[in-house]
Amino acid sequence: MLTVENANLHYGASQALRGVSIKAEMGKITCVLGRNGVGKSSLLRAIVGQHPLSAGSVSFNGTQLNGMAPYNRARQGVGYVPQGREIFPLLTVKENLETGYAPLKRSERSIPPEIFNLFPVLQSMLGRRGGDLSGGQQQQLAIGRALVMRPQILVLDEPTEGIQPSIIKDIGRAIRYLRDSAGMAILLVEQYLDFCRELADHVYIMDRGEIVHEGSAETLDTSEARRHLTV
Numbered sequence: 089m090l091t092v093e094n095a096n097l098h099y100g101a102s103q104a105l106r107g108v109s110i111k112a113e114m115g116k117i118t119c120v121l122g123r124n125g126v127g128k129s130s131l132l133r134a135i136v137g138q139h140p141l142s143a144g145s146v147s148f149n150g151t152q153l154n155g156m157a158p159y160n161r162a163r164q165g166v167g168y169v170p171q172g173r174e175i176f177p178l179l180t181v182k183e184n185l186e187t188g189y190a191p192l193k194r195s196e197r198s199i200p201p202e203i204f205n206l207f208p209v210l211q212s213m214l215g216r217r218g219g220d221l222s223g224g225q226q227q228q229l230a231i232g233r234a235l236v237m238r239p240q241i242l243v244l245d246e247p248t249e250g251i252q253p254s255i256i257k258d259i260g261r262a263i264r265y266l267r268d269s270a271g272m273a274i275l276l277v278e279q280y281l282d283f284c285r286e287l288a289d290h291v292y293i294m295d296r297g298e299i300v301h302e303g304s305a306e307t308l309d310t311s312e313a314r315r316h317l318t319v
């Protein structure tokens with residue numbers, strides 16, 4: 089289980105997270121909903137080690153991650169799909185996937201065939217440049233790259249952003265498969281309420297750097313959620 093406790097995060101004098109506590113259980117999909125600028129990406133950056141917390145803690149399956157470099161968090165099993173996907177446009181699809189090898193030992197460096205079962209388009213485009221792929225294909229590539237290191241938790245930053253509905257369905261299916269077959273923990277942040285409701289087991293709503301609501305996806309009060317999602 090991933091546990092974030094009483095997390096504060098600052099950019100200079102401006103505070104982006106205020107006492108945030110969340111949990112993401114193994115074999116469950118946890119979604120943090122919130123509109124633009126409420127601190128969702130900051131929370132994920134703190135979890136993967138791209139920005140330090142000014143107070144609070146992050147732990148995964150009992151190991152404290154605070155102060156640990158991002159590549160060591162990856163070795164602990166934390167996989168990350170950043171907002172905007174961050175695909176290398178001039179590298180091929182295969183080379184982009186191979187960048188996921190970095191935290192692995194030499195003997196472990198292979199692309200799990202499961203990635204191509206989840207996203208067949210990646211296999212058919214292995215030799216194409218990342219920059220030639222559509223936004224949806226790039227999102228599938230970014231998820232594939234994170235899976236190369238065989239994570240135990242997958243952390244995704246707005247996986248539906250700017251993506252056509254058919255590919256959103258494929259991504260939802262892949263996320264469910266990872267939860268059900270591998271017992272992976274999935275933590276995703278989203279603004280897209282329906283995607284979150286259909287997919288998540290547990291939902292948090294974030295507003296202005298704070299968690300303002302928490303509960304199971306089934307009991308989520310959608311009008312309350314929408315109130316926090318509209319400006």
Ligand SMILES: Nc1ncnc2c1ncn2[C@@H]1O[C@H](COP(=O)(O)OP(=O)(O)OP(=O)(O)O)[C@@H](O)[C@H]1O
Pocket residue numbers: 099102104122123124125126127128129130131171
């Ligand atoms: N590098 C930075 N330097 C200064 N302020 C930042 C930085 N990154 C984010 N912020 C500010 O921190 C707050 C939270 O931003 P964050 O990106 O975490 O929100 P978000 O909910 O992920 O929004 P979005 O969906 O737009 O990414 C915002 O007010 C934002 O302007």
